[in-house]
Structures are given as C-alpha cells and as structure tokens.
Amino acid sequence: MTASPSAPPALPVPADSAVESTRWLATGSLLALIVLCLAWELVLAPLRPGGSWLALKALPLCIPLAGILKNRMYTYRWVSLVIWLYFTEGVVRGWSDKPPSQWLAWAEVALCLVLFTACTLHVRLRQRNAKAAAAASAAA
Numbered sequence: 001m002t003a004s005p006s007a008p009p010a011l012p013v014p015a016d017s018a019v020e021s022t023r024w025l026a027t028g029s030l031l032a033l034i035v036l037c038l039a040w041e042l043v044l045a046p047l048r049p050g051g052s053w054l055a056l057k058a059l060p061l062c063i064p065l066a067g068i069l070k071n072r073m074y075t076y077r078w079v080s081l082v083i084w085l086y087f088t089e090g091v092v093r094g095w096s097d098k099p100p101s102q103w104l105a106w107a108e109v110a111l112c113l114v115l116f117t118a119c120t121l122h123v124r125l126r127q128r129n130a131k132a133a134a135a136a137s138a139a140a
Contacts, residue, residue, distance in 0.1 A: 019125045026076065026118035027068055033086065033111045034061045036104065045101040057089075073126060080119040087112040 041047070041055035060082070067075025090108035097105060 016129075019122060019129065022118045022122035022125060023068075023071060026079075026115060026122055029111050029115040029118060030061060030065060030068060030079070033108065033115065034058050034065070036108060036111060037061065037086075040101070040104045040108075045097075045104055057086075061086075073123060076119045076123050080116050080123070083112050083116050083119075087116075 037058035038055055041057070042051040046052045047054060064075050064079045064082075068079065087109055090105045090112060092105075094102055094105035094109060
C-alpha cells in the first residue's frame with residue numbers, strides 16, 4: 001500500500017510530547033484533587049456546618065506538588081503509591097455518604113485514577129526514553 005500523493009506524510013510524534021502531556025495531566029489532577037478536598041470539607045459538603053478539620057487531608061497532597069512541578073522522577077513514583085489512600089477514602093465515602101458528599105467522593109476517585117495513570121505513564125515513558133537515549137549514545 002502506498003500513500004496517496006496529495007496526503008501529507010505522517011510525522012512521528014516526538015516522545016517528549018507524551019512525557020509533557022503526562023506531566024501536565026499529573027499536575028492538573030493533583031491541583032484539582034487539592035482544590036476538591038478543600039472545597040468539599042470547607043464549603044460544598046462539610047461534615048459540620050462551617051467546615052471541618054477533615055480539610056487538613058489536603059495538606060499531604062501539597063507536599064508532592066513542588067516535586068511534580070520540578071519534574072522529579074522520585075516524586076512521581078511515590079505519589080502513585082500514596083494516592084491509593086485518597087482513592088480508598090473516596091470509595092468508602094462514595095458508598096456510605098449521601099449526596100452531595102457522595103458525588104464529591106466519586107469525583108475524588110476519578111481524580112485519583114487520573115493522577116495514578118498519569119504518574120505511572122510518565123515514569124514509564126521517561127524510563128523508555130532514557131534507555132533509548134543510552135542505546136543511541138552507545139551506538140554512536
């Protein structure tokens with residue numbers, strides 16, 4: 001099969017764009033999770049009127065924010081493990097709470113899944129790119 005002469009040739013997408021995409025997806029989902037946790041416990045559906053101390057659960061999410069913004073591989077690795085605590089909280093509250101808290105819990109679960117996927121893909125792509133660069137420099 002040959003390509004038609006009028007069609008432009010397919011250009012390969014550089015691997016760096018995939019890494020950048022996963023980086024921004026991880027950053028965006030982490031920021032969204034921080035905002036969701038604060039809004040949930042302070043404004044949208046607090047356990048007590050006026051907010052609750054449960055809003056402090058957003059603080060541990062602020063710790064990896066600097067590492068992800070600085071693109072540190074180690075941060076992506078441990079965030080992909082720590083995020084399961086928030087996933088578990090979201091599932092438990094999604095099944096046990098009543099709306100609107102229930103909806104917010106399922107939003108937390110979705111953001112946790114996006115963050116986990118983005119972190120693991122980011123690590124895999126960077127490792128694959130590093131191996132390819134090492135192989136290319138060894139061959140040269």
